[in-house]
Amino acid sequence: MLKIYDGGLPVAKILEEWYQEESTSNYGAFLPFIGTIRDEDGIIGLSFDIYEPILKKWFEAWVNKAKSRGAIIKMAHSRGDVLLHESSYIACVFSPKRRVALEFIDEFVEDFKASAPIWKYDLKDGKRIYALDRSTAINGSGLLGVNG
């Protein structure tokens, strides 16, 4: 389950839906991670671009990885502008026991940060500024450079 929303995420609605979807699936642990926009550096919010074809493939690989551990994952992300204190990202793991879910959400969110084809911009002083200093080059980057 991967859903993209325009603007800030309806957190309570998403969590309620996910909880209801699995309420009788016999998972002992439901571990959500909710990312929200903090008030810092004079921004009024963040903005996101997403390249869905590769995001879907990346997510599908994690769905299969979760399945191999008896778990499932769900994820929601914003596209476009998200204002201060709103949420732009929710990921969750359901698993039979808590240990798998606790470890899996950590691995999943770390790889999400390093690999998911999403670009972040600060909304500041009337501009949309690419957050290059907080971004990570995807593994294998530089292929077309002079040292590629």
Added chain:
Amino acid sequence: MVRVEFLGPIQKDTLELEITNLKELADVLQKLPEMAEWLENSAIAVNDTLTSELDIALKDGDKISMLPPVCGG
């Protein structure tokens, strides 16, 4: 003809090129001053699959995407 798309913050329109492998694409892009800041830090996908091989053969209708550094969440 191969389509080359520049994603996220790379402000560049799609290119359509007669090329047969990624090495030729590298030669084209390395000559463009506006690409200098992106070539060393961007990943490359062929038909929406990331690749680390320069000598992949390209065919008519293939889509190449250039993905600069990411930061979701």
